[in-house]
Amino acid sequence: MPFRGQRRRRVVVPIAAGETALSNACKSNHDVIIKGSGNITITADVTMAQGCRLYGEGGAGIVSDGEGRIRPDSNCHIEGLNFEGTGTYGIQLVTTPTVGVVVRNCTFNGINLYVVQATGGQHKNVTIEGNYLNGSEILVERMTHSLIRGNIARNTAGLRPIQMYGGQYVNIEQNEVYAGKTGILCIYHTTIVGGIGFQYITIQDNYIEGVTEESISFDTRGNDATNMSVREYDTVASTSGSNQVVLSDADWAAQTTYNSGDWYLGFISGTLLGQYYRITAHSGATFTLSGVPLASVAAGNEVWVGAPAQFCEIKRNTIQMPNETTVSGILLWGLAFQNTIGGAPGDGNTVTNLSSADKYGIRCAPLDGLAAGGDTGNARRAPVDRNTVSWNTVTGGLCADLERDFGGVAGMYSLVGNTYSNNTVA
Numbered sequence: 001m002p003f004r005g006q007r008r009r010r011v012v013v014p015i016a017a018g019e020t021a022l023s024n025a026c027k028s029n030h031d032v033i034i035k036g037s038g039n040i041t042i043t044a045d046v047t048m049a050q051g052c053r054l055y056g057e058g059g060a061g062i063v064s065d066g067e068g069r070i071r072p073d074s075n076c077h078i079e080g081l082n083f084e085g086t087g088t089y090g091i092q093l094v095t096t097p098t099v100g101v102v103v104r105n106c107t108f109n110g111i112n113l114y115v116v117q118a119t120g121g122q123h124k125n126v127t128i129e130g131n132y133l134n135g136s137e138i139l140v141e142r143m144t145h146s147l148i149r150g151n152i153a154r155n156t157a158g159l160r161p162i163q164m165y166g167g168q169y170v171n172i173e174q175n176e177v178y179a180g181k182t183g184i185l186c187i188y189h190t191t192i193v194g195g196i197g198f199q200y201i202t203i204q205d206n207y208i209e210g211v212t213e214e215s216i217s218f219d220t221r222g223n224d225a226t227n228m229s230v231r232e233y234d235t236v237a238s239t240s241g242s243n244q245v246v247l248s249d250a251d252w253a254a255q256t257t258y259n260s261g262d263w264y265l266g267f268i269s270g271t272l273l274g275q276y277y278r279i280t281a282h283s284g285a286t287f288t289l290s291g292v293p294l295a296s297v298a299a300g301n302e303v304w305v306g307a308p309a310q311f312c313e314i315k316r317n318t319i320q321m322p323n324e325t326t327v328s329g330i331l332l333w334g335l336a337f338q339n340t341i342g343g344a345p346g347d348g349n350t351v352t353n354l355s356s357a358d359k360y361g362i363r364c365a366p367l368d369g370l371a372a373g374g375d376t377g378n379a380r381r382a383p384v385d386r387n388t389v390s391w392n393t394v395t396g397g398l399c400a401d402l403e404r405d406f407g408g409v410a411g412m413y414s415l416v417g418n419t420y421s422n423n424t425v426a
Contacts, residue, residue: 008029008030008031008053009028009031010031010033011025011030011031011032012033012035013025013033013034013035013040014036015035015037015038015060016036017040018040018041019040019041019042019043019044019046019068022034022040022042023042023044026046026048026049026052026054027047027049027052028049028052029049029051030052030053031053031055032052032053032055033055033056033057034054034055034056034060034061034062034081035057035058036057036058036059036060037058037059037060038059038060039060039061039082039084040060040061040062041062041063041064041065041068041085042062042063042064042065042068042070043065043066043068044068045067045068045070046069046070046071047073047094048070048071048072048073048076048078049073049076050073050074050075050076051075051076052072052073052076053076053077053078054070054076054077054078054081055077055078055079055080055081056080056081056082056106057080059082060080060081060082061081061083061084061107062081062082062083062084062090063084063085064083064086064087064089064090064111065085065086065087066086066087067087067088067089068085068087069087069089069092070083070091070092071091071092071093071094072091072094072098072101072103073094073096073098073101074098074099074100074101075099075100075101076100076101077101077102077104078091078102078103078104078106079102079103079104079105079106080104080105080106081106081107082106082107082109083107083108083109083111084111085111087111088111088112088114089111089112089113089114090106090108090111090112090113091103091106091113091114092113092114092116093114093116093118093123093126094116095116095117096118096119096120096121097119097120097121097122097123097124098118098123098124098126099123099124099125100124100125100126101123101125101126101127102126102127102129103127103128103129103131104127104128104129104130104131105129105130106132107134108131108132108133108134108136109134109135109136110135110136111136112137112138112139113128113131113136113137113138113139114139114141115128115139115141115142115143116141117141117142117165117192118142122142122144122167122196123142123143123144123146124143124144124146125145126140126143126146126147127146127147127149128146128147128148128151129148129149129150129151130150131152132152132154133151133152133153133154133156133161134154134155135154135156135159136153136159137156137159137160137161137163138151138161138162138163139160139163139164140164140165140167141164141165141166141189141192141193142164142165142166142167142192142193142196143164143167143170144167144168144170145168145169145170146169146170146171147171147173148170148172148173148175149171149172149173149174149175150173150175151175152175152176152178153175153176153177153180154178154179155178155179156177156178156179156180157179157180157181157210158180158181159179159180159181160182161177161180161182161183161184162177162183162184162185163182163185163186163187164185164186164187164198164201165187165188165189165192165193166189166192166193166196166197166198166307167186167196167198168196168198168199168200168201169199169200169201170200170201170202171202171204172184172201172202172204172206173202173203173204173205173206174205174206175206176206176207176208177206177207177208177209177210177211177215178209178210179209179210180210180211180212181211181212181213182211182213182214182217183206183208183211183214183215183216183319184203184206184208184215184216184217185214185217185219186217186218186309186312187217187219187221188220188221188227188228188229188307188309188335189221189227190227190228190229190231190307191226192227194261195258195260195261195262195263195307196261196262196307197229197262197306197307197308197309197310197335198218198308198309198310198312199262199309199310199311199312200311200312201218201309201312202313202315203216203312203313203314203317204313204315204316204317205315205316205317207317207318207319208318208319208320209319209320209322210320211319211321211322211327212322212327213327213328214327214328214329214330214331214333215317215319215321215328215329215330215351216314216317216319216329216331217328217330217331217332218312218331218332218336218339219331219334220334220335220336220367220382222333222334222370222371222406223371224371225371225372225373226373228306228334228371228373228380228382229306229307229308229309229334229335229382230304230305230306230335230367230380230381230382231257231258231263231305231306231307231375231380232304232305232306232374232375232378232380233304233305233376233378233379233380233381234247234248234249234302234303234305234376234378235247235248235299235300235301235302235303236298236299236301236303237285237299239294239297241294242294243290243291243292243294244286244287244288244289244294245265245286245289245292245297245303246285246286246287247285247286247287247303248285249375249376249378251375251376252284252285252375252376254283255282255284255375256282256283256284257282257374257375258279258282258287258305259279259281259283261307262278262307263279263282263305263306263307264276264278264279264305264306264307264308265279265289265303265304265305266303266305266306266308266337266383267301267303268301268303268304268381268383268413268414269300269302269413269414270296270297270300270301270302271296271297271298272292272293272296272297272301273415273416274383274386274415276308276337277289277290277291277292278290278291279305287305302381302413304335304380304382304383305374306335306382307335308335308337309332309335309336309337310336310337310338310339311338312336312339312340313339313340314339314340314341314342314349315340315341315342315343315347315348315349316346316347316348316349317330317349317350318349318350319349319350319351319361320352320354321353321354321355321359321361321396321397322354322355327359328359328362328363329351329353329359329360329361329362329394329397330351330361330362330363331360331362331365332363332365332384332387333365333384334365334366334382334383334384335382335383335384336364336384336387337385337386337387338387339387339388340387341362341387341388341389341390341392342388342389342390342391342392342423343390343391344390344391345391345422346391347391348390348391348392349362349392349393350392350395351394351395351397352394352395352396353394353395353396354396359396359397359398360397360398360399360400360402361392361394361395361396361397361398361399361425362389362392362394362397362398362399362400362423363398363399363400363401363402364384364389364400364401364402365384365402365403365404366382366383366384366385366401366403366412366413366415367381367384367404367405367406368381368382368403368404368405368406368412368413369381369406369407370382370406379407381413383413384401385415385416385417385418386416386417386418387419388418388419388421389418389419389420389421389423390419390420390421390422390423391421391422392423392424393423393424394423394424394425394426395426396426397425398425399420399423399425400420401415401418
């Protein structure tokens with residue numbers, strides 16, 4: 001007889017059964033159904049066992065009273081529930097690394113969904129799909145190989161409906177945002193994610209309107225000296241061995257800040273201008289780099305150290321820009337390399353400016369003179385270089401670089417350059 005697998009146990013929790021019944025039901029890997037019209041109020045976290053699936057039927061919902069949250073672990077599913085209440089988050093993943101969490105077809109009313117930074121790893125294969133955000137946000141601190149798809153955000157003026165601090169191989173697609181301070185924001189945060197920047201993020205087929213700052217962006221967090229993605233600015237003093245660069249600043253001393261994580265060292269001048277290399281070891285002023293052609297490194301070369309946005313794609317998005325003076329449709333704001341905006345026929349983005357003023361529909365913004373900090377205490381430089389912007393349509397706006405020099409370092413640095421081609425700008 002063929003093996004058919006084990007039938008999952010189905011546990012029904014009526015609305016009237018309340019918080020304790022819900023919490024107990026979620027302690028095993030059952031299918032838990034909250035049934036009935038109305039809400040269960042939770043005053044403390046409800047942690048779901050691995051493999052538990054939580055469903056709502058008949059309009060069932062969860063009210064967070066204070067900081068009570070639903071906390072899914074690996075392979076947990078949450079579907080068809082309404083979330084509201086006075087707490088900050090209706091759903092918050094556990095802090096251990098998870099695999100396979102799904103949040104689908106839920107409604108969030110003034111309460112948020114939170115993929116918290118995992119301790120000792122990342123959340124993987126997370127799916128956030130088909131949810132309705134009513135004055136609510138999706139906040140992802142870090143995840144990998146995951147999907148944010150088909151969510152709708154309304155009544156989000158002044159909010160950041162989809163926001164991520166770091167991640168790799170994440171698709172953000174087919175979402176709709178109808179208001180916000182930002183639309184889809186990938187903004188680095190050193191304290192939370194360490195040396196894990198943005199790599200292979202694909203933002204595609206989204207519709208965004210009414211956003212007052214940038215609709216889609218990768219942001220170095222340049223106004224935050226503690227948490228910006230560019231950590232250091234210095235010059236090369238010498239080279240050592242076959243793959244080591246020794247920097248000049250005396251403050252390196254015994255520092256080992258960049259000895260773990262996914263940090264890079266990049267060149268702002270010299271033969272290797274625009275190139276950057278992964279740091280595999282760091283001890284004091286000595287940085288060991290993967291694949292660096294050391295013969296091309298010279299004393300005095302300017303360098304940055306940080307966690308860039310790289311190899312990301314932004315394509316086939318439709319953006320309607322409002323009548324705001326600070327607005328950008330698509331923005332690379334500091335420390336972004338080898339990303340693609342559009343890139344091929346049929347993959348271009350459509351950005352329409354709804355006011356008469358010239359605004360940047362698409363812009364790459366190299367930054368200079370950012371606040372001093374890091375181990376050296378030097379003012380910092382955040383290039384945006386070697387990106388491709390092509391086959392996009394921008395109506396009533398601009399499509400170009402915009403260099404921003406905030407002072408602190410003498411003169412704007414050079415770039416290899418970003419490539420603009422086959423864009424229609426009217």
